[in-house]
Amino acid sequence: DSGVTQTPKHLITATGQRVTLRCSPRSGDLSVYWYQQSLDQGLQFLIQYYNGEERAKGNILERFSAQQFPDLHSELNLSSLELGDSALYFCASSPGLLDEQFFGPGTRLTVL
Amino acid sequence: AQSVAQPEDQVNVAEGNPLTVKCTYSVSGNPYLFWYVQYPNRGLQFLLKYITGDNLVKGSYGFEAEFNKSQTSFHLKKPSALVSDSALYFCAVRDMFRINDMRFGAGTRLTVKP
Numbered sequence: 001d002s003g004v005t006q007t008p009k010h011l012i013t014a015t016g017q018r019v020t021l022r023c024s025p026r027s028g029d030l031s032v033y034w035y036q037q038s039l040d041q042g043l044q045f046l047i048q049y050y051n052g053e054e055r056a057k058g059n060i061l062e063r064f065s066a067q068q069f070p071d072l073h074s075e076l077n078l079s080s081l082e083l084g085d086s087a088l089y090f091c092a093s094s095p096g097l098l099d100e101q102f103f104g105p106g107t108r109l110t111v112l
Numbered sequence: 113a114q115s116v117a118q119p120e121d122q123v124n125v126a127e128g129n130p131l132t133v134k135c136t137y138s139v140s141g142n143p144y145l146f147w148y149v150q151y152p153n154r155g156l157q158f159l160l161k162y163i164t165g166d167n168l169v170k171g172s173y174g175f176e177a178e179f180n181k182s183q184t185s186f187h188l189k190k191p192s193a194l195v196s197d198s199a200l201y202f203c204a205v206r207d208m209f210r211i212n213d214m215r216f217g218a219g220t221r222l223t224v225k226p
Contacts, residue, residue: 043156043219045214045216090156098144098163100146101156103157104155105155106155
């Protein structure tokens with residue numbers, strides 16, 4: 001158990017809908033990262049927050065957004081969902097900016 | 113931008129034999145290198161990292177990795193493989209000039225046969 005929690009574990013929704021994925025980092029970790037893992041794209045970095053501020057953006061679509069709250073938990077919002085958005089979404093946390101990341105168990109999103 | 117390649121999709125070894133999972137990288141500055149393992153239906157678990165110092169890095173579960181700057185490689189090794197080592201292994205790299213952006217390789221599936 002990494003200490004990173006993600007909810008929900010599974011999410012099934014329809015095209016065009018909007019969902020919110022939630023992540024609680026390990027106690028004391030200030031950095032939160034979001035990744036998408038799919039069979040054809042592999043593990044893709046989406047976005048990083050550090051102590052409430054956005055620090056880096058990867059291959060994140062404009063339909064997706066995220067934020068980190070004062071208590072350091074983070075939410076990833078996915079809107080206008082498409083079939084291709086079906087994937088595993090991982091959250092990871094680390095104490096700072098250079099440290100190794102600790103991954104949550106992931107949220108499996110299925111868009112029908 | 114930094115990138116990392118894992119040239120083998122699949123590696124098969126017999127239990128008790130040494131294993132190597134290959135990784136090469138490309139960065140502008142000095143690399144920060146990581147290995148992670150993913151078991152079925154689980155998140156990634158950190159194995160080891162190279163930031164600076166000794167080129168041979170020891171990590172969890174008996175794994176080690178050798179940083180080779182001239183060959184831009186960071187291969188993962190273990191002297192004696194276990195069946196329980198069977199999993200998906202990811203190499204990752206950060207570039208000192210783009211420190212917030214970690215790039216992962218496509219992953220190598222390791223199968224250890226009894």
